[in-house]
Amino acid sequence: MPKNVRLAVVGIWVQGVLNLAAGALLLAVVNDAADHGQDEGAGLLRFVAVLSLLIAGALILCGAFAGKRSNGVRVTVIVIEALSLLSGLLGLFQGGGVSVLPGIVFALVVLRSFGSAEARNWFDR
Template sequence: MASQTVPERMPGKLKVALVAVWLQGVLNAAGGVLLLAVVNDEAQHGRDDGLGLLRFLAVLSFLAAAALITCAVLTPRRTGWVRGTVIGLEIVTVVSVLITFFSGGAPSAIVGLALAAAVLTAFMSPEGKAWFAR
């Protein structure tokens, strides 16, 4: 009788973090769409001053969304560069949220911080590291 090998399963912590990465990707894309809508509305009403920064932020939001969604798709395949990319993006998120919060931003920024911290914890854990090392 031939023995069957059971494929290893992704650690539970990493699965939960993967859901958060998907959520962050979708929210970044939605944020980019909203920023572009504001830019277009302001431009149509002749208020072009200062729209360059909003356009730049919209493009950054789309790039982050694309990177996060790509990483979310490739995590189950254990693609090596995904772990470092997610960790890097989450560190940028933590810094961004802290700047927003301490510069008088919305207290709801704490939710973004908690989400980023959860993802960082999972991807930096020994289980997360082992998942990508195999």
């Protein structure tokens, strides 16, 4: 496995674990609010929490199967990171400030690594 892809896979694991923690925490907060009768707007937050958990699962699976050299792993990571980049840019333009910059930079680094010619050659076998 090329070095830049190996480092990006480590990043995917980190991102997957962080998404898992964020999704679980958000789901716990939404459920707690619903238990106390404050469920106004909880549907959208619940959707975001479940989406975060699904993305976390996909990233963790991609990290686990990256060594199998399946091109599906590469394509899945590129799609997820492109959506993450788009989400970060939208957050930046909506006034998110510098708090969204690490996510944007992280997505760009992983996209660059998985979109490189050596990553494409390695995953295509």
